[in-house]
Amino acid sequence: MEAYDILQAVESNAQARVLATVIHVEGHAYRKQGAVMLLMADESSLGSISPGCLEADLSAYLPAVWESQKPQMVEYDMRPADDFGWGETIGCGGLIRILLEPVAGELLVNLLVVKASLDRGEAVQLLRIFSDGYSNITYTLCDPNDDVSTDRHSVYTSLFTPKPRVIVFGTNPDAIPLAQMAVSVGFRVVVADWREAFCNAERFPESETVVAFPEQLVEQLKLNAQDYVIVMSHQFEKDAAFVRGVMESSLHYLGIMGSRDRTEKMLEGLERPDWLHYPVGLNIGSEGPVENAVSIVAELIRIKRGVRTTGEWGSSAAMGRDIQSCRPW
Known part of the structure; x- marks a missing residue:
């Protein structure tokens, strides 16, 4: 945990x-x-x-x-x-x-x-400063970059880092197992969509939900360099608008579901940073929402652990084709 x-x-x-x-x-x-x-x-x-x-x-x-x-x-x-x-x-x-x-x-x-x-x-760092053995402790909070000069034998430092955030854009049925799996392996999951009827706590009980159109979502989500973003609404114009918005930020990971041709069309005129991955997921021959979720979460874990492979843009569960749950383009 x-x-x-x-x-x-x-x-x-x-x-x-x-x-x-x-x-x-x-x-x-x-x-x-x-x-x-x-x-x-x-x-x-x-x-x-x-x-x-x-x-x-x-x-x-x-x-x-x-x-x-x-x-x-x-x-x-x-x-x-x-x-x-x-x-x-x-x-x-x-x-x-x-x-x-x-x-x-x-x-x-x-x-x-x-x-x-x-x-x-x-x-943030939590410092425990011990006295009288371990029976008395003084607690201090400090920035992780601060130099802790206290005698190392009388202090214990705990570093707390934010839970990595996964943002799933799109609330079609294939997003449900993806959100569930991402939560279960330790990510903080935010599900975003412009349709309130699909983007709610009833369908995504363990995730946060944000309802807004793509242009507003980018501002509301306050993206940062530690975020993982997955684009999978299956509506080309909405996906494209969201992708163009999020790529103005520096992310840890951006995965786009769909065929390579569809994504190339979406990315026309945009730079391709090394945190961009498409088609999304590891190439495990997955089919259907649950297997696709496994391949995507496996890729998130790989990136989180710092395990690299060659050809990031092509290391996909659907190399050269649409993932099963996507519309063909």
Whole structure:
């Protein structure tokens, strides 16, 4: 689970009690330093820091941490040479230190400020400055570019970056599985269209929706260099107007659904930046809305992870042809 989802739960759920953060790892671990999990008052949890071997034990600390309103450090040494009781049979095998903090007071205030910053598209660092071991923590927020000169042994820094935003232009039925999959793999999804009857929370319950004509959408969306945009309304004039508008911005990714000939016609007179991809999606021979959604989301993940392939404009689920759910052009 993304840190943003944890922050969202902190903001909206009064059951949130204890934040668990992996602050040190030696050797092999299922999750790396910085992984977070939220323990709830009803004994449920959000997120994970192990393949299931530590969560139940951590939950046992919840009452004491919450009642004392004091942070606590928990250490699990699962290196086989030191502890055969844990060992690698549980899929871990390393040393993990986990900071447990009551979600209240100064921490709660700072987490809400972090959430607001991410909603504005701004990255932020949360500094924990320790004293008296780990029993007292002072919290400070700063810009990610700030030089943190505090003694590294008494401070832990968490960097929070905005959840990558995927904007889907077009609300035909093939947009529904695409939006669902993009949300499920950790993107913040905005679905945009000029038709309110198709662009609403009922059809896209886990996504944000924006209703406006292409020319107004570009201004309303406030595009930035971290955005992923997918154009798939299947109406040439609307797609073309939206593409021309968004290409005035610098994006992280722009994918256009449809045949190469259709898109070339749409792009006449425009430059071709390296973040432009068409036809959209990885070439997996996909057919139909669900398979096409798989190919598109796979390409989004590839770009997000920084994995490059040759011929970006041609690395498509529909190389040289229309994707099945598109109209022929």
